[in-house]
Amino acid sequence: MKIAIAGAGAMGSRFGYMLYEAGNEVLLMDGWPEHVKAIQEKGLHVVLDSGEVNSQIPISLFSESKGGFDLIIIFSKSMQTEQVMRSCRHLINDYTYILTLQNGLGNIEVIEKYVPKNRLLAGVTTYAAELIGPGKIQALGSGDTHMMSVDGNMSTDLIRIVDVFNDANLNPKLSADVFTSIWTKVAFNAALNPLCTLANNTVAFVGSYKNIKEVVSVIIDEILLVAQAEKVRLDRDEVMDMIFSVFDPAMSGHHLPSMLQDIQNGRKTEIDYLNGAIVKKAEQYNIPVPNNRLIYHMIKMLEKTAVSTEV
Numbered sequence: 304m305k306i307a308i309a310g311a312g313a314m315g316s317r318f319g320y321m322l323y324e325a326g327n328e329v330l331l332m333d334g335w336p337e338h339v340k341a342i343q344e345k346g347l348h349v350v351l352d353s354g355e356v357n358s359q360i361p362i363s364l365f366s367e368s369k370g371g372f373d374l375i376i377i378f379s380k381s382m383q384t385e386q387v388m389r390s391c392r393h394l395i396n397d398y399t400y401i402l403t404l405q406n407g408l409g410n411i412e413v414i415e416k417y418v419p420k421n422r423l424l425a426g427v428t429t430y431a432a433e434l435i436g437p438g439k440i441q442a443l444g445s446g447d448t449h450m451m452s453v454d455g456n457m458s459t460d461l462i463r464i465v466d467v468f469n470d471a472n473l474n475p476k477l478s479a480d481v482f483t484s485i486w487t488k489v490a491f492n493a494a495l496n497p498l499c500t501l502a503n504n505t506v507a508f509v510g511s512y513k514n515i516k517e518v519v520s521v522i523i524d525e526i527l528l529v530a531q532a533e534k535v536r537l538d539r540d541e542v543m544d545m546i547f548s549v550f551d552p553a554m555s556g557h558h559l560p561s562m563l564q565d566i567q568n569g570r571k572t573e574i575d576y577l578n579g580a581i582v583k584k585a586e587q588y589n590i591p592v593p594n595n596r597l598i599y600h601m602i603k604m605l606e607k608t609a610v611s612t613e614v
């Protein structure tokens with residue numbers, strides 16, 4: 304399959320690498336010149352559980368990318384989605400599917416301006432990755448990937464994409480309801496990412512805190528009320544199971560969540576698309592969400608310090 308990855312940061316590079324090594328024609332696309340140059344000159348350096356490898360996967364700047372693709376996977380940060388879609392517009396043909404596996408609320412609403420709903424796929428993944436520096440990623444542990452067409456229809460093309468993901472060991476599953484999958488992952492990230500960021504530590508470290516269930520519950524219970532008001536089916540046990548499953552080092556335990564990586568790199572976080580989005584929606588329904596509100600402000604303060612001192 305001919306696949307382009309729009310946003311070749313930690314996750315785009317990990318998925319791109321796995322799909323490329325499984326025999327697909329893959330092009331990574333990014334806007335960070337040093338990262339693109341490093342991969343073009345020395346290949347993508349990947350730190351895996353089994354050792355370190357170098358992959359000769361092709362990469363180009365968005366502005367220099369050409370060709371029609373069967374599938375474009377969006378792996379930018381949520382605040383970059385509009386800009387990334389504008390940069391990919393010329394690569395979308397009548398047969399191109401777009402798949403977003405980004406965290407956060409609001410990405411579908413942006414992407415659907417650029418592609419018809421029957422060719423827009425969305426989903427979530429519990430795989431994790433870290434961008435160590437230009438051309439280098441860490442891709443430890445495993446995960447799974449849930450996806451579905453946004454219009455809810457199954458097609459032979461979708462089944463083919465799932466097969467391609469399966470061959471690349473990306474553990475794909477078809478979602479019964481993609482909005483439930485997205486909200487489940489939003490609840491998961493709204494709990495886990497800020498806690499790891501505030502603790503300045505890994506997913507497994509936060510999971511080892513003896514009162515973790517109590518801390519996670521107060522965040523999740525507020526999100527359940529907002530989801531109910533939005534008429535999204537969200538199951539408390541499913542969210543808790545997802546959170547507790549990734550504490551295992553064989554999953555994302557050894558990883559720093561993307562939010563903590565952003566703070567450490569002096570970059571803006573996706574907090575506005577996680578707890579921030581929950582707070583905004585809760586205001587529309589007059590639902591009090593004091594725990595999510597406090598977390599939102601704490602991360603905003605950290606972000607302000609990190610971004611203003613390091614960038």
Ligand SMILES: NC(=O)C1=CN([C@@H]2O[C@H](COP(=O)(O)OP(=O)(O)OC[C@H]3O[C@@H](n4cnc5c(N)ncnc54)[C@H](OP(=O)(O)O)[C@@H]3O)[C@@H](O)[C@H]2O)C=CC1
Pocket residue numbers: 310311312313314315333334335336378379380381383404405406407428429430431432433434558560561568573
């Ligand atoms: N990391 C993870 O473990 C997981 C992340 N996700 C989600 O996947 C999506 C992508 O996240 P992730 O892969 O972590 O994002 P990254 O921060 O690794 O990369 C996103 C983009 O940011 C830019 N960038 C990153 N670091 C730098 C830097 N130091 N200097 C200049 N530019 C930089 C690059 O694009 P450009 O230069 O064009 O701006 C890059 O494509 C997000 O929605 C995230 O929430 C989901 C599951 C796990």
Ligand SMILES: CC(C)(CO)C(=O)C(=O)O
Pocket residue numbers: 406428429430431432446492495496506549555558559560561562
């Ligand atoms: C917690 C994790 C790594 C998922 O496994 C994630 O979604 C993130 O870093 O944003």
